[in-house]
Amino acid sequence: MSHQRVAVRCPSCSPGSETAHEVLNRGGQATVRCGDCGHVHKTTIETESTVERRVIVSQEGESDEAAVEIPPDADLSVGEEFLVETDAAILTARITSIETTDGSRVEEATAKDAKTLWTRAVGNVAVNLTLHPKDGGHDETRSVKIQVPGDEAFVVGETHEYGGEEFTVERLLVREDATGYDREGYDYAGDSAPAKDLKRVYARDEDARTRAWSGW
Known part of the structure; x- marks a missing residue:
């Protein structure tokens, strides 16, 4: 099985910029080997977290419910379009309203503050x-x-x-x-x-x- 490769800084040959490393062992501090000089060291591998948000998609008087995974700091706004997969199809949806975690309806919010995205299908x-x-x-x-x-x-x-x-x-x-x-x-x-x-x-x-x- 091949090891995962990540981009991190190497304290031996590249302390100022990221280079390709091979992950030898994961954990709180992962053990990695530099692809350029072979130096083995420990480092923290950043993983981008996401939040799951409810999406209501309206189309021709009917509504479908779905969910999307979004980075928590992503900026959301009315008029923005994205792809969403419902039980029936993959649709292009446009945000028409954002419901926040406190129940307010707003035109702009970050993903971490949003609870539900109200949208309209705009593909057809x-x-x-x-x-x-x-x-x-x-x-x-x-x-x-x-x-x-x-x-x-x-x-x-x-x-x-x-x-x-x-x-x-x-x-x-x-x-x-x-x-x-x-x-x-x-x-x-x-x-x-x-x-x-x-x-x-x-x-x-x-x-x-x-x-x-x-x-x-």
Whole structure:
């Protein structure tokens, strides 16, 4: 069986910087052999500890519970994304709220102070569309929901096709947990946002069947 190798300082040939050592015997003080000069000495091997934290992942009105291992000093904040494994799948989750050990809800905390991470799955998301007919009438305005990859971008002024719907984006409404935006609504040509950041998309219906119906 091969010995574990670690990076530690050697008092003989490298007291100022770490070099590769072979672990001969573990314990409170491990016995190691320097890979450069062969000097055998005792040292403390630092091991990075982690804390287990509960994660609640919401997706399409349903919630799954999981757990993640995080270094205790890791900084957590709303909007941060990470991979989490639930019983059903491995998901990309975005933090929407952090519950601390004293029961408070905060936007930022270190892992050691966090108890539960409330998150939303953003790998594949449902986007709410409000579509109005091309002729400008509002009696036939309809709301639909389409499933798209979370990173799929919607652009104001561009025509998109998803889930059997064809539409030209007119306004984007971003979610509260989306970061990097200076306002809630965007309606200038060229404005864009990924699906995972959107609360709703307002668009002109380009579906040929809808145009035919609105003409009756």
